[in-house]
Amino acid sequence: MPVVELGPGHCDALLRFFTALPEGDLTFIEEEVTDPATVRSWAAGDSPGRRWVSVDAGGNEVTGYVAVRRLPGWSDHVGEVRLVVAPSRRGTGLGRELARQALVGAVSAGLSKLVVEIVAEQGSALALFTDLGFSGEALLRDHIRDRDGRLRDLMVLAHHVQETWAGMDTVGIADELDAPAG
Numbered sequence: 001m002p003v004v005e006l007g008p009g010h011c012d013a014l015l016r017f018f019t020a021l022p023e024g025d026l027t028f029i030e031e032e033v034t035d036p037a038t039v040r041s042w043a044a045g046d047s048p049g050r051r052w053v054s055v056d057a058g059g060n061e062v063t064g065y066v067a068v069r070r071l072p073g074w075s076d077h078v079g080e081v082r083l084v085v086a087p088s089r090r091g092t093g094l095g096r097e098l099a100r101q102a103l104v105g106a107v108s109a110g111l112s113k114l115v116v117e118i119v120a121e122q123g124s125a126l127a128l129f130t131d132l133g134f135s136g137e138a139l140l141r142d143h144i145r146d147r148d149g150r151l152r153d154l155m156v157l158a159h160h161v162q163e164t165w166a167g168m169d170t171v172g173i174a175d176e177l178d179a180p181a182g
């Protein structure tokens with residue numbers, strides 16, 4: 001399933017994708033993703049940050065989304081990752097592929113640190129980011145409430161680009177960065 005940079009042609013499909021997500025998943029994006037104007041500005045490239053989507057074989061439906069946004073001010077060397085895959089497509093490697101694309105994009109853009117927030121019990125998110133060289137940097141206890149109102153811990157994982165360069169070699173990302181853009 002191809003992963004491509006978000007473009008104007010994906011606008012309607014991306015809106016359908018976000019609107020169909022369960023409410024709990026939307027909390028990971030933390031932006032007004034069901035608002036057509038917001039999504040249109042992303043697709044047109046008018047908003048800060050880089051975004052990619054995975055699309056189905058026909059190219060009509062978005063099946064996953066990842067974004068990297070540079071933090072402002074004195075943290076503008078840090079990028080924050082947001083990742084979500086359609087519930088019906090999970091467990092097929094799509095999350096891994098999208099996260100890898102975000103990492104390549106962030107490193108090419110010169111970011112030296114990436115962070116991602118995950119719910120502490122979420123095994124798949126932890127596994128895929130750990131394999132890309134992310135590690136636990138903070139644990140915020142009882143920081144979020146799930147849909148049933150139960151308190152959950154939030155983990156902040158971080159990827160320090162210089163320190164993990166050797167690790168990136170193992171997943172072939174260094175080769176991708178060396179390849180001519182296009």
Ligand SMILES: CC(C)(COP(=O)(O)OP(=O)(O)OC[C@H]1O[C@@H](n2cnc3c(N)ncnc32)[C@H](O)[C@@H]1OP(=O)(O)O)[C@@H](O)C(=O)NCCC(=O)NCCS
Nearest residue numbers: 082083084085090091092093094095096123124125127128
């Ligand atoms: C986290 C998320 C993006 C993962 O997407 P996905 O497409 O299912 O991920 P993948 O199929 O690439 O799986 C990644 C790895 O997770 C592991 N995994 C999958 N399900 C798992 C589970 N239930 N428990 C533990 N590990 C699991 C596997 O190791 C898998 O790798 P594999 O290729 O070795 O099998 C998806 O569950 C999601 O959208 N969740 C809601 C939003 C979210 O939590 N985003 C992350 C923070 S921004």
